Amino acid sequence: MSNWIFQPIKKLDEPARNEALARQQQLTKPLGSLGRLEDIAVEIAAMQGGSPVINTPFICIFAADHGLATSGVSAFPQEVTGQMVANFASGGAAISVLAKSLLAPFEIVNLGTVTPTDFKGVSNEFIAAGTANMLHGDAMSKAQCEQALAVGKKYLMRAKNLGCELFIGGDMGIANTSAATLLASVISGESISNLTGPGTGLDSDGVQRKIEILQQVLARHEQTELAPEVLLQKMGGFEIAALVGSYIAAAQQGLTILVDGFICTAAAMVAVAIAPESRHWMIFSHSSAEPGHKLMLAHLKAIPVLELGMRLGEGSGAAICVPVIQLACKLHSQMATFAEAAVAGKLDAH
Numbered sequence: 248m249s250n251w252i253f254q255p256i257k258k259l260d261e262p263a264r265n266e267a268l269a270r271q272q273q274l275t276k277p278l279g280s281l282g283r284l285e286d287i288a289v290e291i292a293a294m295q296g297g298s299p300v301i302n303t304p305f306i307c308i309f310a311a312d313h314g315l316a317t318s319g320v321s322a323f324p325q326e327v328t329g330q331m332v333a334n335f336a337s338g339g340a341a342i343s344v345l346a347k348s349l350l351a352p353f354e355i356v357n358l359g360t361v362t363p364t365d366f367k368g369v370s371n372e373f374i375a376a377g378t379a380n381m382l383h384g385d386a387m388s389k390a391q392c393e394q395a396l397a398v399g400k401k402y403l404m405r406a407k408n409l410g411c412e413l414f415i416g417g418d419m420g421i422a423n424t425s426a427a428t429l430l431a432s433v434i435s436g437e438s439i440s441n442l443t444g445p446g447t448g449l450d451s452d453g454v455q456r457k458i459e460i461l462q463q464v465l466a467r468h469e470q471t472e473l474a475p476e477v478l479l480q481k482m483g484g485f486e487i488a489a490l491v492g493s494y495i496a497a498a499q500q501g502l503t504i505l506v507d508g509f510i511c512t513a514a515a516m517v518a519v520a521i522a523p524e525s526r527h528w529m530i531f532s533h534s535s536a537e538p539g540h541k542l543m544l545a546h547l548k549a550i551p552v553l554e555l556g557m558r559l560g561e562g563s564g565a566a567i568c569v570p571v572i573q574l575a576c577k578l579h580s581q582m583a584t585f586a587e588a589a590v591a592g593k594l595d596a597h
Contacts, residue, residue, distance in 0.1 A: 252396060252476065252492070256524035257501035260296035267292035267299070273584040283552060287530065287572055288579035294503050294528060299576040301413050304351045304505070304569050305406030306562055307493065308335060308342060308417040309399070311358040311485035312377030314386065315464070316422035320457045322448045325377065328421050329362035335419070336368040341559055342417055345566035352409055354402055358395055358485035372398045374485050378426075381464050385481045386426070392480040392488050399492025407500050413569070414497045416490045417562025418510040421447070427513035428539060429461055429482040433473065434516045435546040439465065442539030444509075444558075475520035483517070490514035491521070498525035505572070507565040508535035508558060512543045519547060532568035533557060 267289040272278055279285065291299035310332045316325045334340045335355045338347065346353035357364050359374045374394050378386040387395070399416075406414050420426075424446035432439050439461045445454055468481050479488055491514045497504045498518075506515050506529050519526045531549040534540060536558040544551060552571055557564045585591070 251400065252495050252521055254499055256498045256522055256528070259293040259527050261293065263296045264289060264293035267579065270579065270584070273586065274582045275585055275588050275590050276582070281578060283550070284571070284575040284578060287552070287575040290530065291503060291572075291576060292579070294501065295412070298580045300580065301503070301569070301573050301576050303409070303411045304349060304413040304415055304566070305409060305411035306342065306346045306351045306415045306417065306566060307354040307356060307402045307406070308419055308562060309356050309358060309486035309489040310360060310364075310419040311374075312361045313420055313422035313426055313484050314378045314380035315382060315425050315460070316377075317380060318382055318460050320425045320460050321422045321446060322453060323421050325361045325421050328419055329360040329364045331419050332357055332360060332364045332369055333366050335561075336366040340561060341563045342561040342566060345563060349566060349569055351566075352406070352411065354405070356398065356402060356489065358398060358489055378484055381482055382460065382467065386483055387480050387485070387488070389480055391485070392476070392483070395485045395488035396492035399489035399494070400496040402489075403493040403496040403500065403502070407502055411502075413503045413505055413572070414493065415505050415507065415562045415565040415569075416493050416511055416514070417507055417565070418486050418490065418560050420484055420486050423484050423486065423510050424537065425457065425461055426482060426484045426487055427510045429464060430478060430487070430513045430517055431539060431543050431546075432465065433478055433482070434475065434520050435542065437539070437542050437546075442542060444537040444539055446537075475517050479517050487514050487517070491517045494518040494529070495522050495525055498522065498528040502528070504529045505565045505568060506531045507562045508533060508560060509537040509540050509543070510560055511562070511565070512540060512547070516543060516547060530572070533564035535564065
C-alpha cells in the first residue's frame with residue numbers, strides 16, 4: 248500500500264494553543280460565554296501556530312460510482328452520479344451555490360462514474376467505471392485504491408499551494424452510504440443495523456433490504472483483523488479513498504480539515520485508523536440526519552459545530568459551517584481585552 252499514508256503527521260503547536268487560551272481569558276466577555284466558538288478558535292490557533300485566521304476554504308468534490316448499486320441498495324440509479332457531476336459543473340447543485348457564495352476555489356473530480364462526464368469544470372482522474380460489486384469480490388484492486396488515495400493527496404496539495412487555510416472534501420456517488428456504513432461498522436464495532444439509514448430516500452422495506460445486503464458483504468469479507476487500508480480497498484469507493492488520502496495529506500501538511508457528514512465522517516474514521524494523529528487536524532461541521540452518524544461521531548469523540556438536520560452530502564454541511572468558523576477566528580483576534588478596553592475585570596473573591 249502507498250507508503251506515503253504512513254508518513255508522520257504534523258504536530259500541533261502547543262505554545263500557540265496556550266497563548267490562545269490565555270487570550271480568551273482576557274477578552275471582554277465572561278469566560279466561556281462564546282461556548283464552542285472559543286474552543287474552535289483555540290484549536291485553529293494550535294493548528295496554525297499563531298492567531299487563527301480562515302480567509303479562504305478550498306472545496307473539493309470527489310465523485311465515483313459503486314458496483315454495489317446494482318444489488319439494490321439505493322433509491323436512485325447509478326446514472327444519477329454522472330448527472331449530478333454535470334449539475335455541480337453547471338452551478339446548479341447546493342455545493343456549487345455555497346462555494347460561489349464563500350468565494351472558495353471549487354474542484355469537481357471524477358474518479359470513475361458509470362456514465363462519462365466530459366464537462367467543462369470537471370477534473371478527470373478516471374480509475375474505472377465505478378468500483379466492483381463488493382458482494383462478489385473486493386471493491387478495488389490494491390493499485391486502484393492507491394491511485395484513489397493519491398488523487399486525494401494531489402488536490403489537497405492544490406489547496407495548500409493556493410494558500411487556503413481550510414480543506415473541505417465532499418462526495419458524490421450513488422450507493423456510497425452503503426460503503427460508508429460498512430467501513431464505519433468494521434472500524435467502530437457498531438452493528439450494520441444501527442448504522443444503516445435511508446441514504447437517498449429508501450422506505451423501511453428498502454432500508455431492511457439494504458441491511459441484509461450489507462450483512463452479506465460483511466460475511467463475505469469477514470476476517471479477524473483487516474488493516475484499515477485493506478478494509479478501504481475491499482469495501483470502500485474511489486471517492487471515499489480520495490477523501491481518506493486528502494485528510495491524511497492535510498494532517499501531514501498541517502492544514503485544517505472541516506469534515507462534512509456521513510460519507511466524509513466514514514472517510515475520517517479510515518484516515519484516523521491509518522494515522523491516529525490526523526484526528527487532531529479535524530473539525531466536524533455538523534451532525535447528519537442519517538441515523539448512524541451520531542455513532543460515528545461518538546467513535547471519533549467529535550462534537551459537531553452545527554445540527555441542522557441536513558443529510559445532503561456534497562460537502563454542503565461543511566460549507567454552511569465556514570462562516571461560523573471564520574467568525575470564531577475573528578472574535579478571537581479582533582475583540583478587545585479588558586486592558587485594551589479599560590473595562591474592569593472580574594473581582595477577586597475575598
